[in-house]
Amino acid sequence: MTDAAASSSSSSASLRPPRGPAAVPSLGAEETTAAADEAFRRHTSPGLRRGSGAGGVAVVWFRNDLRVLDNEALARAWAASEAVLPVYCVDPRLFGGGTHRFGFPKTGALRAQFLIECLGDLKQNLQKRGLDLLIRHGKPEDILPSIVKSVSAHTVYAHKESCSEELLVERLVRRGLEQVVIPQVGTSSNHNKPLNPKLQLIWGATMYHIDDLPFPVSNLPDVYTQFRKAVESKSSVRSCSKLAPSLGPAPSFGLGEIGGWGSVPTLESLDLSVTKAEKGMHFIGGESAALGRVHEYFWKNDQLKVYKETRNGMLGPDYSTKFSPWLASGSLSPRYVCEEVKRYEKQRVANDSTYWVLFELIWRDYFRFLSAKYGNSIFHLGGPRKVVIKWSQDQTLFESWRDGRTGFPLIDANMKELLATGFMSNRGRQIVCSFLVRDMGIDWRMGAEWFETCLLDYDPASNYGNWTYGAGVGNDPREDRYFSIPKQAKTYDPNGEYVAYWLPELRSFAKERRNSPGAASYIKQIVPLKFDGGNQKRDQRFNRQTRPKNVYRRQK
Numbered sequence: 001m002t003d004a005a006a007s008s009s010s011s012s013a014s015l016r017p018p019r020g021p022a023a024v025p026s027l028g029a030e031e032t033t034a035a036a037d038e039a040f041r042r043h044t045s046p047g048l049r050r051g052s053g054a055g056g057v058a059v060v061w062f063r064n065d066l067r068v069l070d071n072e073a074l075a076r077a078w079a080a081s082e083a084v085l086p087v088y089c090v091d092p093r094l095f096g097g098g099t100h101r102f103g104f105p106k107t108g109a110l111r112a113q114f115l116i117e118c119l120g121d122l123k124q125n126l127q128k129r130g131l132d133l134l135i136r137h138g139k140p141e142d143i144l145p146s147i148v149k150s151v152s153a154h155t156v157y158a159h160k161e162s163c164s165e166e167l168l169v170e171r172l173v174r175r176g177l178e179q180v181v182i183p184q185v186g187t188s189s190n191h192n193k194p195l196n197p198k199l200q201l202i203w204g205a206t207m208y209h210i211d212d213l214p215f216p217v218s219n220l221p222d223v224y225t226q227f228r229k230a231v232e233s234k235s236s237v238r239s240c241s242k243l244a245p246s247l248g249p250a251p252s253f254g255l256g257e258i259g260g261w262g263s264v265p266t267l268e269s270l271d272l273s274v275t276k277a278e279k280g281m282h283f284i285g286g287e288s289a290a291l292g293r294v295h296e297y298f299w300k301n302d303q304l305k306v307y308k309e310t311r312n313g314m315l316g317p318d319y320s321t322k323f324s325p326w327l328a329s330g331s332l333s334p335r336y337v338c339e340e341v342k343r344y345e346k347q348r349v350a351n352d353s354t355y356w357v358l359f360e361l362i363w364r365d366y367f368r369f370l371s372a373k374y375g376n377s378i379f380h381l382g383g384p385r386k387v388v389i390k391w392s393q394d395q396t397l398f399e400s401w402r403d404g405r406t407g408f409p410l411i412d413a414n415m416k417e418l419l420a421t422g423f424m425s426n427r428g429r430q431i432v433c434s435f436l437v438r439d440m441g442i443d444w445r446m447g448a449e450w451f452e453t454c455l456l457d458y459d460p461a462s463n464y465g466n467w468t469y470g471a472g473v474g475n476d477p478r479e480d481r482y483f484s485i486p487k488q489a490k491t492y493d494p495n496g497e498y499v500a501y502w503l504p505e506l507r508s509f510a511k512e513r514r515n516s517p518g519a520a521s522y523i524k525q526i527v528p529l530k531f532d533g534g535n536q537k538r539d540q541r542f543n544r545q546t547r548p549k550n551v552y553r554r555q556k
């Protein structure tokens, strides 16, 4: 794909064996463990010692960084203390009760299940290194101050987020900690002075560190290519942080008072349930599965060398990396992926494909930095540029899109895949986004919020960043494209295999008819297409009065 295009790749990931037709290979549990052990071995430094001034207790507040390998918050907490207490808060605003503006749950059951698996795996990986994970149900701003008080922690270490809801929680936690006073025991009078515990926030979600950018985030270029070229030429990606063989001990006092370690939630305890998908891929949550998937895709299946040619696929486990759910939950570090790409380039081959994975990870970084630059406006109807467009919130149209009943097999198949698996290829996401906003004229935030509910890899910056681009309200006016469904189907699903996989009623059709079966044999098309083959009609909502020049380009 070109720089100007808003990145395309796709798909599903660490994959439990799917059932039903066209089964895909699975990632075996043993291989996962072996790959994870090997990755940890390479990143463990037996001689690593705690810092000279290390003392007291530090809490690590796990958020979207559910990993041990290359977790700088954990590494810094260990280096600065005598004992570390890892904590995760099951926040009711995200699980269970919380809903969006349009009434969908904040976290759908499939992502909740994935995150539960991430927590289980994190707990095990911490236990292997002399720690454990304390799990509590409630808001971090209520839970952390009382835990900190019970174990007399001097600091809470956590990864910094960039979007408004997460930033608000950071502020509330900081405020809560200011109310806590920790008595200090020591010999000098200075040491006896009571202290307020600190919140130490660390940047760690991106491949390039924010402090290594060649410009302040407020001056981030509005064109991706400019950003990419600047970081590629003037910055470098830091190495993964090294681990000590043991991260223990956990604090020896105070835990009984706060009711022990707590347990990993179940879907039932969150009042959620999933219907097991009969097809597609199943992603297993957790760092071990993530490291296993990297091993499988890069080394075992040797797919990295052809990634650029396959990445626009829609069917199967290996057309793209499928790293996104683990990257979004933080069970996989983007710096680790970068290191593995470099290792592969040294040991096997370096080509356009190996580079392209990094190119896509730079898109991910870019959206994260954009969210820091533009703040709340990425969630607003007019986006960062405050573009005025008349949108519809027609419920019937929206529901036909959401449920995969539009009469366009390519849209319906993708929406059914999302619903069944929590995943959709990048190609699919671009197509269904364009259809919702261009052909249906529906308020893009309804689509973005539905994605937020369903996606295993939901990440506010990437999701809303891509949706604002797709809706033509993003920061870069040039990133605004219409995806013609007939053309996309012809290019990316020429034999109708993808649509027939998700819509079995199309299997009996001749391959060339599966993407255009006709109303009599499939579903009547719910809206006409804005650009339909040769009959192109400009959408009057997107006219020169409301939009800058050169913004309505057709996707090639």
Ligand SMILES: Cc1cc2nc3c(=O)[nH]c(=O)nc-3n(C[C@H](O)[C@H](O)[C@H](O)COP(=O)(O)OP(=O)(O)OC[C@H]3O[C@@H](n4cnc5c(N)ncnc54)[C@H](O)[C@@H]3O)c2cc1C
Pocket (backbone or CB within 6 Å): 006, 007, 008, 009, 010, 011, 012, 311, 320, 321, 322, 323, 324, 325, 327, 328, 357, 360, 361, 363, 364, 365, 367, 424, 425, 426, 427, 429, 430, 433, 451, 455, 457, 458, 459, 460, 462, 463, 464, 466, 467, 470
């Ligand atoms: C409307 C829309 C919504 C999206 N919402 C999300 C989201 O909530 N979370 C998310 O992680 N991605 C999102 N994406 C980006 C992209 O579709 C997924 O990252 C990709 O499909 C994941 O599959 P993969 O891991 O196999 O990707 P690959 O093709 O293997 O790419 C490797 C990695 O690069 C990153 N990446 C690739 N493309 C993009 C992109 N366009 N934007 C940001 N990062 C990218 C991802 O971390 C991905 O895992 C969205 C795209 C669109 C068009």
